[in-house]
Amino acid sequence: MNTTKQVLEYAKSVHLAISGEPLPVEAHPTDHPYEGHNIDQIQELVNGDLVKSQVRAFEKVLKSEMGMMFSRLDINTPVKVCKGSKDKRGIEGFIIHAQGPLQGSGKALFVYDVITHKSCMVRDSATKVRLPKPGERYILEETYRVCETLAPHFTKGKEVDLKSDTDKRGFLISDAQKNPNLEGRGFHQVVVQWNHNGENSTHILTELNLR
């Protein structure tokens, strides 16, 4: 048992032998050392020291990869906003767009959190690199892909509701398009006017359901 694959296979067989059931999957397999299976559970089933060292090695490789991406301020680098206003501070998202700032040095970054759908524009010095959560980069890719696919269907006048609160309904007052400030990058988005209060807000397409 040397590789993570071998350890996982053994953990699966031990779990099956003990409980008669397959080892459950608890997270997305991407960016996870054991294909989304609970690490604590694997540590309990097989050589815990070996599991710990493999997790550390996995994180080291991932950290180095993310560090390289951050040094170049690559698009899709996972970052955490560590400075700025209360609203911005703590956002854990991806760099969606980087451009020269209106004033000062460094770069201005558009950071988007694909899980909470929070976003902000920050200076690069206000961010630090982080490790992506399991499946987070997969969600990011899926968000790009789904937005691209759905864009032709989200046209002005169509009725929508919010996925996170389906009671909240409204209609589109713009066609789906990418944020013009991001120079063709980012996700397709629309402006929605909500029925209950008449207010307008902007959302990316994966946040909404077409009615």
Place this chain on the structure above:
Amino acid sequence: MTNQEQKNLILEAMREIFPRILPSRLQEARLAILTHMGMTHDDFGFYPSGQPKFDNLCSQAVKDLKATGEMTTQGWVWRWSGTVVSESNVQEMTMELEDDLFGSVETQTSTPSLYDLTCEETLIRLVATTPCFGKAVQSDPVCQGCPLLSQCCDKKGETQQAKREAKEARDGALEIASNAGYDLSKVKVPKSAKIHKTEQIEAQGETSCVVSGEPILTGEIAYHIPSWGMVKKVIGDAYKTMTNL
């Protein structure tokens, strides 16, 4: 035979032959003792370093004889002084002196101590603040002046007894496993392995033994050692014995 018994034997032999053979050089005197007793170095055993215990016991016996004034040493030469002062004589002399000095005032003959070691709480506190407790070396002057010496020696004895028992259990378990065809002496048990939480199970699926690599078939009785893996029943039993479960 304990060290003390061996030492007493040597002392006795010294008292019998030294008046006749001394003065003599250290090596010859030691040989004479062995010849007189009809024993060899092997009978007294050896330290892990390979040094014979007999030489050390001789030195201790000589120290005692020097303390009572029965003999003296000069370099490597031992001499018999001829004046025998027994322990009882010394005690009597001490008592007379004390009587002269203190009259009827009660004097303490044991090692004086600031602590009342008959009080359990005091003892617990003192032990808690003595990091070397249980590691007494009787010949060490620092230990000799410690009020906890006797308790410390008892504790050391208990620890050594426990270690001995654990070693015996381990050897027994290794032998049982060895008879079953498993050499566990070279198996590296991971630090994470929770042998004390080992559970016996009836395998509900096929897996393999983390120690021997043999398959464990469905329905087979085996053990799961948390944070290590599955092991064959014989191996699990051996590890449980080793940890006194």
